[in-house]
Amino acid sequence: MKFGEFGGQFVPEVLIPPLKELEKAYETLKEDEEFKKELDYYLKVYAGRPTPLYFARNLTEYVGGARIYLKREDLLHSGAHKINNTIGQALLAKYMGKSRLIAETGAGQHGVATAIAGALFGLKTEVYMGSEDVERQKPNVFRMKLLGASVIPVESGSRTLKDAINEALRDWVATFEYTHYLIGSVVGPHPYPTIVRDFQSVIGRETKVQIMELEERLPDCIVACVGGGSNAMGIFYPFARDSNVRLVGVEAAGKGLETGKHSASLCAGKKGVLHGMLSYFLQDDDGQIATTHSVAAGLDYPGVGPEHAWMKETGRAEYVAVDDSEALEAFSLLSRLEGIIPALESAHAIAYAVKLAEEMSRDEIIVVNLSGRGDKDLEIVMNLLG
Amino acid sequence: MSFKDAHASVYPKTPWLVTFVTAGDPSPELTLKFMLALEKHSDIIELGIPFSDPMADGPTIQKANVRALKAGTKVKDVFEIVRNFREYSSKPVILMTYYNIVYARGVENFLREAKDCGATGVIVVDLPVEESEEYLRACEKTGMDTVFLAAPNTPDDRLRVIDEVSSAFVYLVSLYGTTGAREELPETAFKAITRAKSVCRKPVCVGFGVSKKEHVKALIDAGADGVVVGSAIVRLIEEFGEGAAEKIEEFVSELRKGLEKS
Numbered sequence: 001m002k003f004g005e006f007g008g009q010f011v012p013e014v015l016i017p018p019l020k021e022l023e024k025a026y027e028t029l030k031e032d033e034e035f036k037k038e039l040d041y042y043l044k045v046y047a048g049r050p051t052p053l054y055f056a057r058n059l060t061e062y063v064g065g066a067r068i069y070l071k072r073e074d075l076l077h078s079g080a081h082k083i084n085n086t087i088g089q090a091l092l093a094k095y096m097g098k099s100r101l102i103a104e105t106g107a108g109q110h111g112v113a114t115a116i117a118g119a120l121f122g123l124k125t126e127v128y129m130g131s132e133d134v135e136r137q138k139p140n141v142f143r144m145k146l147l148g149a150s151v152i153p154v155e156s157g158s159r160t161l162k163d164a165i166n167e168a169l170r171d172w173v174a175t176f177e178y179t180h181y182l183i184g185s186v187v188g189p190h191p192y193p194t195i196v197r198d199f200q201s202v203i204g205r206e207t208k209v210q211i212m213e214l215e216e217r218l219p220d221c222i223v224a225c226v227g228g229g230s231n232a233m234g235i236f237y238p239f240a241r242d243s244n245v246r247l248v249g250v251e252a253a254g255k256g257l258e259t260g261k262h263s264a265s266l267c268a269g270k271k272g273v274l275h276g277m278l279s280y281f282l283q284d285d286d287g288q289i290a291t292t293h294s295v296a297a298g299l300d301y302p303g304v305g306p307e308h309a310w311m312k313e314t315g316r317a318e319y320v321a322v323d324d325s326e327a328l329e330a331f332s333l334l335s336r337l338e339g340i341i342p343a344l345e346s347a348h349a350i351a352y353a354v355k356l357a358e359e360m361s362r363d364e365i366i367v368v369n370l371s372g373r374g375d376k377d378l379e380i381v382m383n384l385l386g
Numbered sequence: 387m388s389f390k391d392a393h394a395s396v397y398p399k400t401p402w403l404v405t406f407v408t409a410g411d412p413s414p415e416l417t418l419k420f421m422l423a424l425e426k427h428s429d430i431i432e433l434g435i436p437f438s439d440p441m442a443d444g445p446t447i448q449k450a451n452v453r454a455l456k457a458g459t460k461v462k463d464v465f466e467i468v469r470n471f472r473e474y475s476s477k478p479v480i481l482m483t484y485y486n487i488v489y490a491r492g493v494e495n496f497l498r499e500a501k502d503c504g505a506t507g508v509i510v511v512d513l514p515v516e517e518s519e520e521y522l523r524a525c526e527k528t529g530m531d532t533v534f535l536a537a538p539n540t541p542d543d544r545l546r547v548i549d550e551v552s553s554a555f556v557y558l559v560s561l562y563g564t565t566g567a568r569e570e571l572p573e574t575a576f577k578a579i580t581r582a583k584s585v586c587r588k589p590v591c592v593g594f595g596v597s598k599k600e601h602v603k604a605l606i607d608a609g610a611d612g613v614v615v616g617s618a619i620v621r622l623i624e625e626f627g628e629g630a631a632e633k634i635e636e637f638v639s640e641l642r643k644g645l646e647k648s
Contacts, residue, residue, distance in 0.1 A: 009517065012512055017541070
């Protein structure tokens, strides 16, 4: 299953059978009433779904354009949307009879969400994390350990997220019989981009119902930040066929697209193949994958999910980039105006939504996916803003 | 000329010793020297094109990739190394890399350049048969030989397809894991050889974890047509750097003894 030419299964032969096993299990379980009931139960009473769709009155008044709504994924247990996927996949692993979870993490948010799901379902959890990131994200390392997971520092390559994925894949090649690799975004070989999209689509499904209740119509525009792209795909996908709803993905322009120090693979990358998928990647002329930068660690990845690549190619969604300083400004703005401290990742979406709303009329509606809360970023922001 | 005759005109008689180094490790200049050291006692040289994200490789070859890229090794340098090697040797050279390296250049362009510099074939570690339609067409067009990977968990029907599309040989991965020298050969290797040999018509070469003469012998005795040794050689480069050529030659000549029929 591909998204146009994107996606696929570009993996060593040994991983083909476990990917087939996963695909088969998922296709069966997603229709299984018991599985669906259990997933809904945990999303509701454990993770805290549904999350509110909040009309940001103060921000709307301040901007003086379109009405801005925030989908409050930041209110979920663990503080971000990541848990929608980790609960789903951990449950999938349990139904498949796997006893161990492995995951990659950059900033540690997906690692923490996986550790939570591992603790909840009694699965041994090991998280690969670049040694650079282990240093930079000590509180999350501690959180994961507290939650009973082991954190394995990755010393290879650039010692960041992409290397953690490589290392998790290396582990999985040797352990797939009893291990589920719980990928944290809509990336990786098929069926992962589909599985993660489906588990995250609860965001968009709820948004659709909520906006109909509140406004009796669909929004004009949906804005979400894009690293690998899971929160964006989660809110975009249920609106994919509503062609009047404009979908905007916001990548990290880091220190500026012209500096090369960014993570905007759709805006500035080229087609390529990594981590099992054909998609857009930041790379040099030889195809060596670039190192990336963003103030938001969760966006700091040189690739993007294949379905986003396809949405870009078909024009169904548009992709833009917001730099570190604009994101920091939005971080402060939302904190001050609404009393909501957004994750630096989500602040990218806020920053662009503010720009868009300004140009739109007062009877138009924008929904921003507020994918996570900013407590985890306080130290970084303190150092930057003083 | 039949396939068999064509094959025999390029490749020596089995069993083969296939040996590997990463191009550019620790510098492009030294690679030719190492290849010539390998060449004396090897049947086929496998030359790795370094990649930033070698996800099927264990620590030894990962580090070799890092060293090669740090030395500034570009893909065009690798082609140049093969071109220079051709002045000294006609032995088959199989390039081993990851698909993004091939894709970034344009699949057909990459293969044409590889062919022009004198490479014999290509192994793309992360390109399974399902994704290889364009690649296979371009290989045929440019006359590059193909080697696909098979694993201990590859079912018979897939093995058959892999055998079909591999024109040089089938590369059978001996175990569940990444490349890297190991003390003991895994049980999975022997079962996999028996099954692969019952299904495949092309030569079956076994790699991953092979590091000693005894391993070579055991695998050949089990029916393998060839054995691939990589990390154990790369380890010598890691340890001895510039001076590794002599050690490599000595080591490969020792491995070679494992091919002799007992």
